[in-house]
Amino acid sequence: MLLERHYDGIFRLAYRFVGTRADAEDVAQDICVALADRLGSFRSEARFSTWLYRIVVNACRDWARRRAAGQRVLANFADVDALRRGADADRASQLDWVWKTLGCLSDDIRETAVLVLAQQLSHAEVAAVLGVKESTVSWRMHELRKRLKQMADEER
Structure with a gap:
């Protein structure tokens, strides 16, 4: 149910960071797979969407690190x-x-x-x-x- 409710937001934010639909789909899929394991780290100190944005941002940072040397995170921003x-x-x-x-x-x-x-x-x-x-x-x-x-x- 969480994935159904938040997948579009996960994908949109990932797309804005990685710049291509295919890469954003990969990042979003990775987040969805890992989300079940990460739910235990959610503390209700912040809103769920804020916590989820942090996961997406970190996943995008990880994606950027895996990219070939010299490429910038948003070289293909749009x-x-x-x-x-x-x-x-x-x-x-x-x-x-x-x-x-x-x-x-x-x-x-x-x-x-x-x-x-x-x-x-x-x-x-x-x-x-x-x-x-x-x-x-x-x-x-x-x-x-x-x-x-x-x-x-x-x-x-």
Whole structure:
């Protein structure tokens, strides 16, 4: 019943981190297989979804470590070609810039950005998922905005 209720969320978050449907399905499947064993580690101190997000984030980190040397976690963050076919050229260009820019950021800032912006989690929820202070999440988002502005200014 837990898998039926949470599989889509597991897959979506994994997809946002690994960037391809096939890899996201592999990560989600690994999580589902391991979830039964990990249920014993759930403490009701946090919401179940927060605990589950942490498992997904850690599984994605493990997946990234297994990838070949030199590849970045989000090198294939999204299928830009599919977006280009469905969106106008200007929108695709903007999205392409965002994906490339995210690839230039540190893993910590990129993970935080995905959870805050794509998953729309609060700073407190992201802090719980990543195991950092809420002020750290706020600082990372500030750094993200600052770096994006700097990169945009440099391209003008």
